[in-house]
Amino acid sequence: MNPSPADVLLDLQKVLQERKSAPADKSYAASLYAKGLDTILKKVGEEAAETIIAAKNQDSSALVYEVADLWYHVMVLLADKDIPVTAVTDELARRMGTSGLAEKAARTK
Ligand SMILES: N=c1c2ncn([C@@H]3O[C@H](COP(=O)(O)OP(=O)(O)OP(=O)(O)O)[C@@H](O)[C@H]3O)c2ncn1[C@@H]1O[C@H](COP(=O)(O)O)[C@@H](O)[C@H]1O
Numbered sequence: 001m002n003p004s005p006a007d008v009l010l011d012l013q014k015v016l017q018e019r020k021s022a023p024a025d026k027s028y029a030a031s032l033y034a035k036g037l038d039t040i041l042k043k044v045g046e047e048a049a050e051t052i053i054a055a056k057n058q059d060s061s062a063l064v065y066e067v068a069d070l071w072y073h074v075m076v077l078l079a080d081k082d083i084p085v086t087a088v089t090d091e092l093a094r095r096m097g098t099s100g101l102a103e104k105a106a107r108t109k
Pocket of ligand 1: 012046072
């Protein structure tokens, strides 16, 4: 049986936390932490652009691959900032049941 999406994200978060004390030449995540925030943000931007290109090419397996790369690098960003993945899932859960259109109309600016 495949692991649940929540378990995958929590397991990856655990690995990314452990990699904070790993040597940069032994771990890709550790190498990103060592290079710093700008490098992590550049990777997030690159993977977002690659996701867009894959979607335009209408190749669903390539799109899944690029979204996985994007999610991975966003997870590295969250770990770098010490933000737990549950902060994001809690925010999504909080939004459930509120129409995006109604939320937008209620904004003051
Ligand atoms: N899920 C991932 C994962 N997804 C993507 N990547 C890496 O993200 C990088 C994506 O870079 P690109 O596609 O842009 O390719 P690239 O040109 O090689 O990258 P750059 O040289 O430009 O940085 C590749 O090196 C991938 O291997 C990942 N690296 C690690 N993980 C997970 O993290 C765990 C620990 O990995 P380490 O930290 O390397 O031990 C692994 O077991 C996996 O579970």
